[in-house]
Amino acid sequence: MRPPAGAEKVRTLMRRLGNAARGEGRIYLVGGSSAVLLGWRESTVDIDLKLDPEPPGVFAAIARAKDALAINIELAAPDDFIPALPGWRERSRFIARHGRVDYYHYDFHAQALAKIERGHELDLFDVGEMARRNLIQPGRLAELFDAIQPGLERYPAIDPPSFRLKVSRAIAEIRP
Numbered sequence: 001m002r003p004p005a006g007a008e009k010v011r012t013l014m015r016r017l018g019n020a021a022r023g024e025g026r027i028y029l030v031g032g033s034s035a036v037l038l039g040w041r042e043s044t045v046d047i048d049l050k051l052d053p054e055p056p057g058v059f060a061a062i063a064r065a066k067d068a069l070a071i072n073i074e075l076a077a078p079d080d081f082i083p084a085l086p087g088w089r090e091r092s093r094f095i096a097r098h099g100r101v102d103y104y105h106y107d108f109h110a111q112a113l114a115k116i117e118r119g120h121e122l123d124l125f126d127v128g129e130m131a132r133r134n135l136i137q138p139g140r141l142a143e144l145f146d147a148i149q150p151g152l153e154r155y156p157a158i159d160p161p162s163f164r165l166k167v168s169r170a171i172a173e174i175r176p
Contacts, residue, residue, distance in 0.1 A: 002070045002071055002072050003070060004043035004044060004045050005036070005043060005044055005045075005047055005069075005071045005072075006036055006042060006043045007036045007037055007039075009047075009069055009071055010029070010033050010036055010037055010044075010047060011037075012069060013047060013065055013069060013071065013073070014027075014095075014096065014098050014101075014103050015098050016061060016064075016065050016068075016069075017055070017058055017061050017062065017065065017098070017101060018055075018097070018098025018099035018100070018101040018103075019098060019099045020057055020058065020060070020061035020064075020099070021055035021056060021057050021058050021061065021099050021100055021101045022055075022056040022057035023055055023056035023057070023100060024053075024055065024100045024101070025051060025052075025053050025054055025055025025056070025058065025100070025101050025102075026051070026052055026053060026055075026101070026102050026103075026104060027049055027050070027051055027055065027058070027101055027102075027103050027104075028049065028050040028051075028052065028077060028092055028103075028104045028105070028106040029047070029048070029049065029095065029103060029104070029105055029106065030048035030049065030050060030076060030077050030078070030106045030111060031044065031046075031048045031076075031111065031115075031126070032044025032045065032046065032047070032048070033047045033048060033049075034105045034106070034108075034111065035126055035129070037095065037105075038105075038133065038135075040126070040129040040133070041126075045072060046072040046073070046074045046076075047071055047072065047073050047074070048073075048074045048075075048076045048077065049062075049073065049074070049075055049076075049077075050075070050076075050077035050079075050106060051075070052089075055100065055101045058101070077106055077110075078106065078107075078110040078111055078113065078114035079110065081114050081117065081118070081155070082110075082113055082114050082117055082148060082152075082155060082158070083148040083151030083152065083154065083155070084110070084148075085107060085109060085110045085113070085144050085147065085148060086144075086147055086148075087107075088106070088107040088109075088110050089107075091107040091108070091109060091110075092104040092105060092106055092107045093105045093108070093135075108130050108135040108136050109136050109140060109141055109144050110144075111126075111130070112126075112127045112130050112131075112136045112141060112170075113141065113144065113145060113148070113167065115127050116163075116166050116167055116170045117158060117163050117166060119166060124170065124173075127170055127174065128173070128174060131174035136174075138171045138174055138175050141167065141170075141171055142167065142168075142171055145163075145164065145167045149164070
């Protein structure tokens, strides 16, 4: 088991991957990676990434970085667990450019909906922090849930009525 990663390890990983990439691409940080960079958590167990478009050479760099930095890296994003939200790329927030790679926080509304669906205590804490930091808006969260609801049939592990109830409860908790 590798130790949790703090903000400096996330930044070091970003520099390493960016400098190793042989071409243009984007890497989206997800979950705990966003939380530690924005300061509401001190560390994360996994650094979750989405590559889109994949920077050439980055997979070999990820394998080397995992060992060199003693960190867990997962290729995971909200659209692995719930339907992709319309406009997620445009809502993703730019972080930095290293080498030929642009880094973004994956759309916080998508992160929030995926965390609400999973429903772990830390996930719901993160959703509350996103709201407190004005990274998500309750009304927009509801609109985006409605937009993806028809696509939930492709995710058999999700019960749409239960998910809707979780979203309604989370919105009620985060409204001022």
